Amino acid sequence: MTSGTNTMTKDTILKVEHLSMKFGGLMAINDFSFEARRGEITALIGPNGAGKTTVFNCITGFYKPTMGMITLARRNGKEFLLERLRDFEINKVGGVARTFQNIRLFSGLTVLENLLVAQHNALMKASGYTLLGLLGLPVYRKAVDLSIEKAKYWLDKADLTDRADDPAGDLPYGAQRRLEIARAMCTEPELLCLDEPAAGLNPRESAALNALLHSIRDEGVSILLIEHDMSVVMEISDHVVVLEYGQKISDGTPDHVKNDPKVIAAYLGVEDDEVDEVIAVELEGGHL
Amino acid sequence: MAISPVPASDNLMGKALKEALFAGVIAFLMFLLFVGIETYQDINNALVWRTRWTLLAVFVVISVVGRFVTVAFIRPHLDNRKLNKAKEGIPDLSEDKGFLRKHFLKFALILMLAYPFLSLLIVGKQGSLKYVDNFGIQILIYVMLAWGLNIVVGLAGLLDLGYVAFYAVGAYSYALLSSHFGFSFWILLPLSGIFAALWGIMLGFPVLRLRGDYLAIVTLAFGEIIRLVLINWTDVTMGTFGIAGIAKASFFGIWSFDTGSPTSFVKAWGLSASSVYYKIFLFYIILALCILTAYVTIRLRRMPIGRAWEALREDEIACRSLGIDTVTTKLTAFATGAMFGGFAGAFFAARQGFVSPESFVFLESAVILAIVVLGGMGSLTGIAIAAAVMVGGTEILREMSFLKVVFGPDFTPELYRMLLFGLAMIIVMLFKPRGFVGSREPTAFLKERKAVSGSFTKEGHG
Structure with a gap:
C-alpha cells in the first residue's frame, strides 16, 4: 500500500537527531536520527530488543537521552526540545500523548x-x-x-x-x-505515540484499530507507532523507520522498506521455508 | 450417586474434638508466657513474677470450646446454607437495598444531631458527660482525622505513617498562640489548619519524590521528628510537661464557658453549673468539622484535582503521560489532608485544655491508618463506621466489668485493648479484605452510577 503523502502537508512535526541512550555499558540507541512528518502515520519497527521502546521513552520524557536532540514543532510554529521538558510537560506543553506496551489504564x-x-x-x-x-x-x-x-x-x-x-x-x-x-x-495531542497498539488483538479488533488510527490521522493528528504486526504496519503507515541493535537500517515508504535487502536480512524477509535454515544456523552457534 | 456433602456426624464430632484439642495445645503454648506469667514490682521495687494458672486455663478453655463449636456446628451450618442457596440456583444479584440502608446517611446524621440530648434525657447531666465526651467527641475526633488521612492514603494512595505530626502541629499552634497572644478559638481554628497545611507542603517537597515503602518510612520519621522537637524544645513547648491551661472555646465570642466569666453561658441561660454544656457545645463543633471534612472531600473528588488524586493512586506513570504534574498533585493531597489534621488538632487542644507530646506518638498514626484501611480506603461511610467500632469499642471495654466473672476479679479489660484491637483487625481483614465498604462511587457517569468493585481499584504505590 502506498502512502498518499503528496496530498498532505510535508512539514516535520518531530525531528530526532543523533539520539543515543546508554544504560551502564549497554548502548541501547546509537546515533539514531529520523523525522516524522505532520499528518502522517510513522511506524518504528525492528526485531525484539532493537531499542524501539527506548526511543519512545526518550521522546515521551520517561528517559533522558544520553546524547542527541529531539525537536518537536507545534502547529502554531513553536518548537520545543523535548529532552529539556519535564516529563509531564511533554504532554501539557509539547502536545505529545502516548500509550503503553503493557496497558496502563x-x-x-x-x-x-x-x-x-x-x-x-x-x-x-x-x-x-x-x-x-x-x-x-x-x-x-x-x-x-x-x-x-x-x-x-x-x-x-x-x-x-x-x-x-x-x-x-x-x-x-x-x-x-x-x-x-x-x-x-x-x-488533544498533535503527536500520538502508540507502543504496540495491535499486540494481542484478534484480526477483527485489529481491523477496528486500523480504522480508528486512520480516523485519528484524518483529524490532523500525527501518529508515531511501534508495531510488530507487519500487516498493521504495511497497511496503515505512511512512513516506516527500521531499527536494529539501536541503529537505523532503513527509512522510507512501506514499499521501499519492504524491499530493502538490509531489512529483509534483519527482520522481514525470512520466508517461512527459510525459517528452518535460520534456526539450524543459530543452533550451530553461528549468526545470521 | 450423589456424595453426601455433610460427613457422618460421629466422624464430624471426632474431627471437631481433634481440632479442638489441637487448638487448646496451641493456645496453651501461645498464652503460656504472656498470660500465664505476670511480672510486677514488689515493695522493694524489684521485678518479680507470679503465675496465673487459672487465667491461662480460662483462655485455653475458651479456645478449645470455640474451636469445637466452630467445627462441629457453625461450619456445617454455613456450608449447608450455601449449598441450599446454590441448589435453588438463583444468584443473589439484586442491588435493591432496604429502606434503612438506602437512607443510612440521613438516619446517621439525625442520630448524631440528637445524640447529646438523647443522652441527657436518658442518663442525666452527670451520666451524659461520659457518653458525650468519651464516646461522642472521642469517636468524632478520630472520624475527622481518619477522613483527613483518607484524602492522602485512600484517594491519592500515598502511604503516610506520620499523620499525627499534623495533628500535633494543629494542637500546638492553638496551645501556643492562645496562651501567648490570647487569640480566640475561632481565629486559631483556621490558622492551625493553615499552619498544618504549610507543614504538609514543607515536608512534602523533599518527601514526595519517594514512592511506596520509602515514602512510608520517611513520613514515619517526620512524625517522630515533630514529636522529638516538641519534647526537646523546652523553652517554647515546655517539653514533656506539656502546655496546660489552654483557653476554652467560646460560644462564637458571645458566651464563655469559664464559670467565673461575666458572660458565662450557664448564667446567661439560667442553668445550674455543669461542664456538660461545654461538652455538648464541643460535640457540635467537632460534628460540624466532620461534616465540613466530608463535604470538602466529596466536592473535591468531583473536581479535576480529586480525580487526579485517584488517578495517581491507580497509575502514576499514566498520569504523567497525560500531562498531570504529579508533584503538585501529591502536594495538594498532602496539604489538604494535613489541614484537616490541623483543624482536629486545634479542636483537641481546646477540648483537653492541655497538650503534651505524649498525645502524638506513633501509635496514634497507626490507629488512624488502621481505621482508614478497615473502613475501606476512600469510603467516608466505611471509615466512620470503622472509627465508631474501633474507638467506641475500646471505650466500651472499660465498661465491661462483667468480664471479671469469667477471667477473675483482677482482670482489667482495658489492658487487653490493643490485643482485641489487633484481633478485630485480623477478623475484619479476613472477611472483608477491602474494608467495611470496599466499593467506590464513580465521580461522573453517562447513564447510571454503578459502584466500582474494590477488586479493580488499586491501593497506590506512592
Whole structure:
C-alpha cells in the first residue's frame, strides 16, 4: 500500500537527531536520527530488543537521552526540545500523548472517568485551580459539560459508549487498548505515540484499530507507532523507520522498506521455508 | 450417586474434638508466657513474677470450646446454607437495598444531631458527660482525622505513617498562640489548619519524590521528628510537661464557658453549673468539622484535582503521560489532608485544655491508618463506621466489668485493648479484605452510577 503523502502537508512535526541512550555499558540507541512528518502515520519497527521502546521513552520524557536532540514543532510554529521538558510537560506543553506496551489504564476508575482525567489540565484551568470550581461558577460548569461532550465523542469513536460507566479494569483486552488511545486523544495531542497498539488483538479488533488510527490521522493528528504486526504496519503507515541493535537500517515508504535487502536480512524477509535454515544456523552457534 | 456433602456426624464430632484439642495445645503454648506469667514490682521495687494458672486455663478453655463449636456446628451450618442457596440456583444479584440502608446517611446524621440530648434525657447531666465526651467527641475526633488521612492514603494512595505530626502541629499552634497572644478559638481554628497545611507542603517537597515503602518510612520519621522537637524544645513547648491551661472555646465570642466569666453561658441561660454544656457545645463543633471534612472531600473528588488524586493512586506513570504534574498533585493531597489534621488538632487542644507530646506518638498514626484501611480506603461511610467500632469499642471495654466473672476479679479489660484491637483487625481483614465498604462511587457517569468493585481499584504505590 502506498502512502498518499503528496496530498498532505510535508512539514516535520518531530525531528530526532543523533539520539543515543546508554544504560551502564549497554548502548541501547546509537546515533539514531529520523523525522516524522505532520499528518502522517510513522511506524518504528525492528526485531525484539532493537531499542524501539527506548526511543519512545526518550521522546515521551520517561528517559533522558544520553546524547542527541529531539525537536518537536507545534502547529502554531513553536518548537520545543523535548529532552529539556519535564516529563509531564511533554504532554501539557509539547502536545505529545502516548500509550503503553503493557496497558496502563486507571483500572479502578470508570471508562468515562479515565477520559475526564485526561482532560485534567484544561479542567484545572477552567476551575481556577479548584478554588473557583468549589464555588460552582458557571464557567466551570460549562467546561465540565464540554469535557463530557469530548469524552462522549471519543467513546463513540472507540466504540465504548455502552461501557462508559463500567470500571476500565473490567473491559476486555481489545477495548482496553482502544480506551487507552481514546484517553490519549482526550489530551488533544498533535503527536500520538502508540507502543504496540495491535499486540494481542484478534484480526477483527485489529481491523477496528486500523480504522480508528486512520480516523485519528484524518483529524490532523500525527501518529508515531511501534508495531510488530507487519500487516498493521504495511497497511496503515505512511512512513516506516527500521531499527536494529539501536541503529537505523532503513527509512522510507512501506514499499521501499519492504524491499530493502538490509531489512529483509534483519527482520522481514525470512520466508517461512527459510525459517528452518535460520534456526539450524543459530543452533550451530553461528549468526545470521 | 450423589456424595453426601455433610460427613457422618460421629466422624464430624471426632474431627471437631481433634481440632479442638489441637487448638487448646496451641493456645496453651501461645498464652503460656504472656498470660500465664505476670511480672510486677514488689515493695522493694524489684521485678518479680507470679503465675496465673487459672487465667491461662480460662483462655485455653475458651479456645478449645470455640474451636469445637466452630467445627462441629457453625461450619456445617454455613456450608449447608450455601449449598441450599446454590441448589435453588438463583444468584443473589439484586442491588435493591432496604429502606434503612438506602437512607443510612440521613438516619446517621439525625442520630448524631440528637445524640447529646438523647443522652441527657436518658442518663442525666452527670451520666451524659461520659457518653458525650468519651464516646461522642472521642469517636468524632478520630472520624475527622481518619477522613483527613483518607484524602492522602485512600484517594491519592500515598502511604503516610506520620499523620499525627499534623495533628500535633494543629494542637500546638492553638496551645501556643492562645496562651501567648490570647487569640480566640475561632481565629486559631483556621490558622492551625493553615499552619498544618504549610507543614504538609514543607515536608512534602523533599518527601514526595519517594514512592511506596520509602515514602512510608520517611513520613514515619517526620512524625517522630515533630514529636522529638516538641519534647526537646523546652523553652517554647515546655517539653514533656506539656502546655496546660489552654483557653476554652467560646460560644462564637458571645458566651464563655469559664464559670467565673461575666458572660458565662450557664448564667446567661439560667442553668445550674455543669461542664456538660461545654461538652455538648464541643460535640457540635467537632460534628460540624466532620461534616465540613466530608463535604470538602466529596466536592473535591468531583473536581479535576480529586480525580487526579485517584488517578495517581491507580497509575502514576499514566498520569504523567497525560500531562498531570504529579508533584503538585501529591502536594495538594498532602496539604489538604494535613489541614484537616490541623483543624482536629486545634479542636483537641481546646477540648483537653492541655497538650503534651505524649498525645502524638506513633501509635496514634497507626490507629488512624488502621481505621482508614478497615473502613475501606476512600469510603467516608466505611471509615466512620470503622472509627465508631474501633474507638467506641475500646471505650466500651472499660465498661465491661462483667468480664471479671469469667477471667477473675483482677482482670482489667482495658489492658487487653490493643490485643482485641489487633484481633478485630485480623477478623475484619479476613472477611472483608477491602474494608467495611470496599466499593467506590464513580465521580461522573453517562447513564447510571454503578459502584466500582474494590477488586479493580488499586491501593497506590506512592
